[in-house]
Amino acid sequence: MRWIWIDRFLEFESGKRAVAIKNVSLAEEHLHDHFPGRPVMPNSLITEGIAQTGGLLVGEYHSFAKKVVLAKLPKAVFHFPVIPGDTLRYETTVDYIKDDGAMVTAVSKVGDRVQAELEVVFAHLSDDDRTKNLFEPKNFVFTLKLLGVFDVGRRADGSRLTEPPGLLKLEEELKAAGT
Amino acid sequence: MPSQNEVFEKVQSVLCEALGVDEDEVTPEATLVGDLGAESIDFLDIVFRLEKAFDIKISRGELFPEDVLTSTDYVANGKVTETGIAELRKRMPFVNLDKFASNPNVKDFGTLLTVQDMVRFVETKLPK
Numbered sequence: 001m002r003w004i005w006i007d008r009f010l011e012f013e014s015g016k017r018a019v020a021i022k023n024v025s026l027a028e029e030h031l032h033d034h035f036p037g038r039p040v041m042p043n044s045l046i047t048e049g050i051a052q053t054g055g056l057l058v059g060e061y062h063s064f065a066k067k068v069v070l071a072k073l074p075k076a077v078f079h080f081p082v083i084p085g086d087t088l089r090y091e092t093t094v095d096y097i098k099d100d101g102a103m104v105t106a107v108s109k110v111g112d113r114v115q116a117e118l119e120v121v122f123a124h125l126s127d128d129d130r131t132k133n134l135f136e137p138k139n140f141v142f143t144l145k146l147l148g149v150f151d152v153g154r155r156a157d158g159s160r161l162t163e164p165p166g167l168l169k170l171e172e173e174l175k176a177a178g179t
Numbered sequence: 180m181p182s183q184n185e186v187f188e189k190v191q192s193v194l195c196e197a198l199g200v201d202e203d204e205v206t207p208e209a210t211l212v213g214d215l216g217a218e219s220i221d222f223l224d225i226v227f228r229l230e231k232a233f234d235i236k237i238s239r240g241e242l243f244p245e246d247v248l249t250s251t252d253y254v255a256n257g258k259v260t261e262t263g264i265a266e267l268r269k270r271m272p273f274v275n276l277d278k279f280a281s282n283p284n285v286k287d288f289g290t291l292l293t294v295q296d297m298v299r300f301v302e303t304k305l306p307k
Contacts, residue, residue: 072220074199103227
């Protein structure tokens with residue numbers, strides 16, 4: 001199972017900003033427990049979706065050569081609860097991308113209403129023994145494809161962001177390596 | 180060049196944003212790790228906010244000389260050697276290392292840095 005909490009990218013400007021949407025539906029089982037009789041999209045999962053939007057933005061900038069992990073939320077303010085039928089729009093903007101980490105500022109909106117405001121700091125893990133087998137960042141190229149980034153994405157120079165060549169070969173290699 | 184007070188106020192607001200602490204906790208004597216609860220990842224955040232607030236560039240390791248503290252050239256048996264202390268003094272003239280030098284346990288280094296040290300550090304980076 002893949003832990004994906006966004007449905008599709010609407011905008012993707014390499015190294016700068018990305019916009020993704022998340023449709024909230026009663027078909028999602030977790031809403032039946034959170035809370036019984038009063039379904040509310042958990043803000044923790046909204047945070048996860050925003051971190052995925054921003055994390056893929058940062059990871060793509062490094063061509064997924066670095067392990068990008070959520071490290072810190074300096075700010076997370078939520079204004080109202082999100083319910084089934086709402087479409088969340090996560091707008092993320094890069095504040096900085098450095099060698100050892102990155103930060104994005106994000107807002108989550110339902111229609112024109114600002115539902116949440118976040119700052120998300122990502123760390124870039126070094127490839128030491130402890131983290132070597134944690135995950136294979138190159139796998140995220142497939143996530144980008146799944147989420148439509150190559151349909152809407154732009155490079156920093158404005159040209160179309162295209163699927164990296166040899167994606168099929170990479171998929172086979174990763175499968176063979178069992179990652 | 181801004182006055183020391185102006186620098187302090189900006190450093191104070193940077194630390195409030197990065198560490199989620201109240202302004203009155205950020206006194207000049209407060210230590211970042213001990214009193215304000217900063218963790219290693221916070222330094223990444225603090226460095227970025229300082230760069231933005233003061234329009235300066237801070238290189239990796241300037242505020243926290245990880246490379247010195249993990250190098251066998253400068254550390255032996257969990258303590259910073261004399262050569263190591265000399266290197267730290269050279270690299271971090273804005274920190275008072277006298278107390279640390281008397282019992283230089285590497286693990287205590289992180290608790291040294293005070294808000295006042297940060298102010299002095301920023302001042303060394305500002306155009307004269």
